[in-house]
Amino acid sequence: MKTQQLSNAAGPIDALATHRPTRILRLRTMLHVGMKMMFYDKLKFAGTLFGVIFAVVLFNQQLGVFLGLLSKNTMFVDNARADLWIVPTSTETLQPGKPVPMSALYEARTTPGVAWAEPLLYGGASISLPKGGSEQVTVIGTKAPYWRGGPWNIVAGSVDVLRNPDVMIFEDSERDKLGGVNLGSVREVNGHRTVVGGFTWGLLPFAPSYSFAEYDYARVLLGTPSDETSFVLVGVGAGANPDSVALAVRKRVPAYDVLTTHTFRNRILRYLLESTGIGFTTATSAMFGLIVGLVIVSLSMFSSVIDNIREFGTLKAIGCGNKDLALMLLVQSAAYGLIGSLIGLALISNIAEAMRSPKLALALPWLTYACTPAVMVLLCGLASLLALSRIRKLEPGMVFR
Amino acid sequence: MNNINESPRVVDVNGLSKVYGSGAIAFEALKKVDFYADAGEFVMISGPSGSGKTTLLSILGCVLRPTAGRVVIFGHDVSTTRENELPSLRLSLIGFVFQGFNLIASLSASENIALVLRLRGWEPKQAQSEAVKLLAEVGIGEKADSLPRDLSGGQRQRVAIARALAGHPPLLLADEPTANLDGQTGLQVTELLKDLAAIHGSTVVVVTHDPRIHNLADRIVQLEDGQIRKESL
Ligand SMILES: Nc1ncnc2c1ncn2[C@@H]1O[C@H](COP(=O)(O)OP(=O)(O)OP(=O)(O)O)[C@@H](O)[C@H]1O
Numbered sequence A: 001m002k003t004q005q006l007s008n009a010a011g012p013i014d015a016l017a018t019h020r021p022t023r024i025l026r027l028r029t030m031l032h033v034g035m036k037m038m039f040y041d042k043l044k045f046a047g048t049l050f051g052v053i054f055a056v057v058l059f060n061q062q063l064g065v066f067l068g069l070l071s072k073n074t075m076f077v078d079n080a081r082a083d084l085w086i087v088p089t090s091t092e093t094l095q096p097g098k099p100v101p102m103s104a105l106y107e108a109r110t111t112p113g114v115a116w117a118e119p120l121l122y123g124g125a126s127i128s129l130p131k132g133g134s135e136q137v138t139v140i141g142t143k144a145p146y147w148r149g150g151p152w153n154i155v156a157g158s159v160d161v162l163r164n165p166d167v168m169i170f171e172d173s174e175r176d177k178l179g180g181v182n183l184g185s186v187r188e189v190n191g192h193r194t195v196v197g198g199f200t201w202g203l204l205p206f207a208p209s210y211s212f213a214e215y216d217y218a219r220v221l222l223g224t225p226s227d228e229t230s231f232v233l234v235g236v237g238a239g240a241n242p243d244s245v246a247l248a249v250r251k252r253v254p255a256y257d258v259l260t261t262h263t264f265r266n267r268i269l270r271y272l273l274e275s276t277g278i279g280f281t282t283a284t285s286a287m288f289g290l291i292v293g294l295v296i297v298s299l300s301m302f303s304s305v306i307d308n309i310r311e312f313g314t315l316k317a318i319g320c321g322n323k324d325l326a327l328m329l330l331v332q333s334a335a336y337g338l339i340g341s342l343i344g345l346a347l348i349s350n351i352a353e354a355m356r357s358p359k360l361a362l363a364l365p366w367l368t369y370a371c372t373p374a375v376m377v378l379l380c381g382l383a384s385l386l387a388l389s390r391i392r393k394l395e396p397g398m399v400f401r
Numbered sequence B: 001m002n003n004i005n006e007s008p009r010v011v012d013v014n015g016l017s018k019v020y021g022s023g024a025i026a027f028e029a030l031k032k033v034d035f036y037a038d039a040g041e042f043v044m045i046s047g048p049s050g051s052g053k054t055t056l057l058s059i060l061g062c063v064l065r066p067t068a069g070r071v072v073i074f075g076h077d078v079s080t081t082r083e084n085e086l087p088s089l090r091l092s093l094i095g096f097v098f099q100g101f102n103l104i105a106s107l108s109a110s111e112n113i114a115l116v117l118r119l120r121g122w123e124p125k126q127a128q129s130e131a132v133k134l135l136a137e138v139g140i141g142e143k144a145d146s147l148p149r150d151l152s153g154g155q156r157q158r159v160a161i162a163r164a165l166a167g168h169p170p171l172l173l174a175d176e177p178t179a180n181l182d183g184q185t186g187l188q189v190t191e192l193l194k195d196l197a198a199i200h201g202s203t204v205v206v207v208t209h210d211p212r213i214h215n216l217a218d219r220i221v222q223l224e225d226g227q228i229r230k231e232s233l
C-alpha cells in the first residue's frame, strides 16, 4: 500500500480516486465493525436475540401443533396404501356416511387400469371395561391378505394375528384407558368377546383410537350387511394415471365419489381449515409470536442505535456513507436472525421431543427447519428498518456537539 | 478547479453564513465569515462560548452545510458538492479530532485506527500493522489491543490523533481537543498533533478555548458573535 505517499505527492484530488475500496473490502469492514459493536453490549445483544428466539419458538410451536393436528386427520388416508377411494358423495373428512354397496367394489375391479380393489369398514364401537363402564374405539375392518387400510406402526404382534378368530389390534397408548389391556387380554367389543392380538403406536385421530379387525370380523362387530361396506380402496396398475383411472371408475359408479388419495387428503385439509377454527387460531397465534418477536428485535436494534448514536455520528463523520451503515445494520440483523433461529430451532426441537405423545405431536417437517433461518433473516432485516431510518436522519455534525 | 501544487490555499472560505432553524427561532451563528488556511499551517480558532467556532469547524469538515457563502477545500467547492459525495470527500481529505475523543467503544485502539484505513481501501492486515505503527508514533504503541474504556483521557486523545492521521489526510480538524484533559496532558497532546502534522505536511485547524496552547499556533483567529474579530500571529 502506497496510498499515504501518493496522497501528498500527487495531490489529494488525485488521491480521491485511489481511495475507493472494493465492494468486498467495504463489506468486510462493515461486517467487522458491525459484529464488534453487536457483541460489545452483551445485554442488548441478549435482548435482541431473545426477540428472535421468542418469535422462532412461538411460531414453530404453533406451526408444529397445527401440522400435528392436520396429520392426525390425514394419517389414515396417508397410510392406507390405496391410490383411489370410493366414498359416499359429499364426503369431506374420513367419516363413514351412508354405506357404499359392494357392487361398487365389483365395478371397480373390472375397470381397466385398476390393479386391485378392496372394501374397508370404518365404524364406531364400544368396548366394555372390566370395572364397568365402556370406552369408544373406531373399528377398522381390513381385508386379508393385503391389509389395505390396515394397521401401521405396529409395536407388538403383527398384522397377521388378525387372521385368527376374534382377534383385534389396539392402540398402545390407549391401553390404560381400555382397562389396562395386554397381549392376550380379553374384552367385549360391541358385545363380542375379543382377544387383544397386537398394538400400534400413535394411531390416535380426534375420533376414538383406531382398532383393527379382519374385514369379516369387523362386519360382525359393526353389524354391517354383507352387501355393504364403508369405503372401497382401489389400486391402479403400474404406469396407469390415478386421475384417469379415477375418472373411469367414476363413470361406472356415478352415485359415489371416486377420489385419488391426494384429492381426498386435500378435501380433509380444506374441511379442517374451513369448518373448524384451527387454521385461524393457529395463524393468529403464530403471527402474534412473529410480531411480538420482531417488535422486540426492532425496538432493541433501535435503542442500540440510540445508545450508540455518537458512534454512528463518528462513523459518518469519518467517512461512512448511509449505504455503509445500512450494510452494517443488515449484517447485524442477519446475524441476529441466524443465531436466533439456530438457538430457537434447537429449543423447539427439544420441546417437540419432550412433549411428543400420540395425543399431541408437534409435526415439524425439515422444510420448516430449512426455512426458519431464511425467514428470520428477512424479518430481522425488516425490523432493522426503524434503526436504519434513525441512522439515515443522523447529521454527522452532531459529533461536534 | 484549483490544484494544491498551484495554490497553497488549502481552505478558502468567503462570505460564509450559517442560520440555524427558521422563522421566529432562526439564529444566525455565522455572519459573512471569511477564513483561510494555507498548506502546512497550524491555525487556531478561538473565541467565547457560543461564538460559532464549532459551527465553522463543522462546515470546514463537510459535516454541516452552510446557509450562504463559498467554502472551497482543496479546490472542491463543498457548498455545492452533492450530499452523497461528502462522505468519500471527508474520508480522503479530512482527519477529525473531537473533544470527546469519539472512539468506537467496541474496537481496540488499533482497530479504531485501522477502520479508517480500511474504509480508504487498505487490506485489513496492512491497515492493522499501519495502525500499530501510528500508535507507536503517538507514543502508546503498547496499547494497541486495549479497548478505549481501559485507556486514560490522554491516551484516548492520542488514539484519536492517530486515527485522524491515518492515511495522512491533508487537512486535520480538531474541536477543543484538550477540553477533557488536564493542562499538562493537553499541551503534550497538542504538541504531538502539531509535530506529526508537520512531518506529514498536513494543515491543521484547531478550535480551542485553552490559552495554554495558544502559543503553539501559527495564527489565531478570534471569533465573536459569529464574526471574525481579529487575527493574530
Ligand atoms: N443545531 C443547532 N440548532 C440551533 N442552534 C445552534 C445549533 N448548534 C449551535 N447553535 C447555536 O449557534 C451558536 C454557535 O454555536 P457553536 O457551537 O458554533 O459555538 P461555539 O463557539 O463552538 O461554542 P462553545 O465554545 O460553547 O463550544 C450558539 O449560540 C448555539 O446555541
Ligand SMILES: [Mg+2]
Binding pocket: B053, B054, B055, B175
Ligand atoms: Mg464548540
